[in-house]
Amino acid sequence: MATIGLTLQRDVFQHNDERLMTFIGVTKAAKKKKIYFLTIVLNDLKRNVVIYLIKKTDQYFRKHKNWPLSDLRVVDAKCGQSAADSPEFELHFHNNKQVYKWMANSLNDKYSFIQWLTRLSSQNSSPQRIQFLNIPKESLISAESLEMKRMAINGNNEDNSQSNDYMSEDEESYQVLTSREEADLERLMSQCEFTIHNAEAFTEQLTKEVNSMDSTNIQNIMASEQRVLGLMQILQNAIDETLKLETRIGHYENLLKNVRDVVLQVEQKEAVVQTQNDNNTKLLLELEFLINQLDFPKRSEECLLEGDLTTKNGIALCISAANDLQKALNADIHPSLSYMTAVQEQRKLLNRTCNRFSSRLSHHLNNLFSHLTNQYSDHFLSVISREELTLPSHSVVHNTIRPYSPLVKWLKTNDTEIFAHLAKNYRDFVSKQYERELSLFFEISKERLSGGRYVSGNSTPPQNPDHRRRTLPSSEGSNRRNSGSTTGSTPASNADHFETSSTRSSEISLSEWEEFDTCIERMLSAVDPICLSEQQFCIEFFDLDISAGVPAPTNTSICSSPSPSNQSQGSSETDSKRNEQIRPMMTELFTALEPEFISFATFYDKLDGLYSMYLLVRLTHHVLSAQDTASFLSKSYGNILIQVKRNFDRFMQSQQNSIEESKAPKRPKCGVLPFIKKFEIFAKQTENIFKNAVQRRADIDRWYTVLVRSMFDAINRISKEHHKTPPEMIRLENYHYLQITLSTLKISCLENERKEAKNRYTEALKDYVKRYFGRPLEKLNIFFEGVQQKVSQGVKEEEIGYQLAFSKQELRKIIKDCNLKEVKKGLEEMYRKVEKHTCEPDTNLIQVIWRSMQEEFITQYKTIQEMIERCYPDANITLLFTIDDVLNVFSEIAQTH
Known part of the structure; x- marks a missing residue:
């Protein structure tokens, strides 16, 4: 085993600074x-x-797996009653949460390995301790005895301190050299x-040197x-002196204890006095x-x-006293x-x-x-004049009551009920005055526009016949026009309205329409400053301005362009709250304001x-060019604009109704329908x-398209209802005139309608020529229709001359009957028929029809000539x-007529 240990240390761990x-x-x-x-290794680094x-x-x-000792959580020795002599044990690790089961070579090896783990666990300072299960007490050494033994060994041998941290000489036979x-x-x-060469001699010499060192020690x-x-x-003398010093x-x-107590009492009394x-x-x-x-x-x-x-000094004193209050x-x-x-x-x-x-x-x-x-009411009404179209300024009233503004702001803060009552009274007094002024202002505006004929809603006959082109018919025109802008108009009135309106409008010069437009602009310019001033x-008098010092524009038209300084003042949120x-x-x-303006617009709409239309254009420009779209004037003009837009739509709807309900003329020749000419004007x-x-x-x-489409439908309908003029001629004349009108107007949105009118005109021309021109060479046409029938039955074209009914002699006989004189006679009769159908002979429409007939005749001529060949x-x-x-005959007939 020692040899294996040396081999493991040398081959596996030594080059990584690790010790087995x-x-x-x-x-x-x-x-x-x-x-x-299974090894336990110390990493020196x-x-x-x-x-x-x-x-x-x-x-x-070679290393197969490794686990840090800090990840070891449970060591189970498996030494229960059922497995008392088994060398099996288990290791539980934290990181991979896996249990490893091992079988040692012997029980001694297992307990020796577990003892090492118990020592290392006692030395580990980590809060995560290793839990040992099913281990006999006699097989383990307590952590305290191991630590004491390790300290004793360290005291005797300092050179081996690093290795003895984890093992002792008495407990292990093998120890790796440092x-x-x-x-x-x-x-x-x-x-x-x-x-x-001689290990025994070397050992003996070492023994002698160790004995010598022990004797010296x-x-x-x-x-x-x-x-x-x-x-x-x-040390004993130093202790005695220290005891004497402590006693002193x-x-x-x-001695100082009494002095400290007295000082504390004095400090407490002084603190109480200071607090008081x-x-x-x-x-x-x-x-x-x-x-x-x-x-x-x-x-x-x-x-x-x-x-x-009532005086400035008295008001100033009241303001000062009110601020103090x-x-x-x-x-x-x-x-x-x-x-x-x-x-209280x-x-x-x-x-x-x-x-x-x-x-x-x-x-x-x-x-x-x-x-x-009461004082200025009559004066304000007298200022309104028909020539200038102006409204009186209320600056004299504003200047009189403006000094009371600080007191009104004070009243708003301290008594909201009285302030609200005061504001209501001001609105009641001033609104009645503005109502009289606006009513008179719009009446005078109507009178000016009607040249003095309109007085309080009544119409009077013109004073001078020369005023015919300078005045607008009010009574008679109103009666004829009254149902034109209402949805409840009768069919008869709608049928005549488009013609009546356009005829009357054409009698009024362009300068008079411009005068009306100028008058509307003056009216708006007169109303805007008064409303903005008020x-x-x-805002100032009743403290309604929350814009933190941002002044509102005065005496400025709502549609005036804002200056750069005004653009930088305030924010949209502040303006919205103020509005x-x-x-x-x-x-x-x-x-x-709104009822009078709407009444004015309705009057002229009738x-x-x-x-x-003029009001719609002018008010739209006025509203869209407004600086503040959420202001009172913008909202009011917006509501008026809605009503004007409704009047405009009703007027255009009446134009459409008049076209749709138009009747066929009772005259023999239909000609160009009236609504087409009136549409041009x-x-x-x-x-x-x-x-x-x-x-x-x-x-x-949008209405242009609707009107033109309605005219298309009306032309087709009337062409079928009028039984005296051929329907092809009615369509031909009207579509011809309509496409010329649309080409002259050059309205971009009607480009498709212009093309369609031209196509309908071309189609009507073809239908008319096809119906009334017929076949001047009738006998030849009938002859060659029979020839074509034989060819379709299988007879070759070269063999047609051998057929008895289609022989050369028969062909020559028919050609002899179709001479130029007979052809000319038939064409002259056709030309007179075209003149009879056409309503306006002096137009170039007859030449257009005659040219189409000439082309049709030449086509028939060429077809017959090709069949003969x-x-x-x-x-x-x-x-x-x-x-x-043939061309000479057509030209001669056209020149003659």
């Missing part, structure tokens, strides 16, 4: 064929213990030349006994602070209850002080003063609102739907209105006239 401590031969409990060596499983091959040993021991042994062997120990006795005497120090402590002084100082400061916080001078109270609220009411005192009787009485006095002043201030401001409204005043606060008040102040006017309205282009484009190749048979003769 012990090993045993084992086999697996299930398989007893292969022999392994890492200073840890590792358990290795060594596997022996044919020539050498590197120092090996060096000493090699040096000693090098001094003896006979070491290798004994002598040294005996010589040092006197010195040890002298040292012990010195104890005496001094007893601090408490008195704090109490005095607290009382002074309380008095200063709750104190309200008598003169300030008299100023609030009896001060003059506010500080006293909001005094930050400790809650426990509120139970003091003096504090003072607060009752302050609250009573606050309530009396709130009532006095509210009564004074309500009287002031009423007085200012909004700014309400939520101010919008309800502005809605109550300007309750008449006159002519084009007015709704209507589209030109609409394009002029929407030329710069990119935002509303989709709306009109194929069926009668050598008969030298030709028609009596050429294509040039």
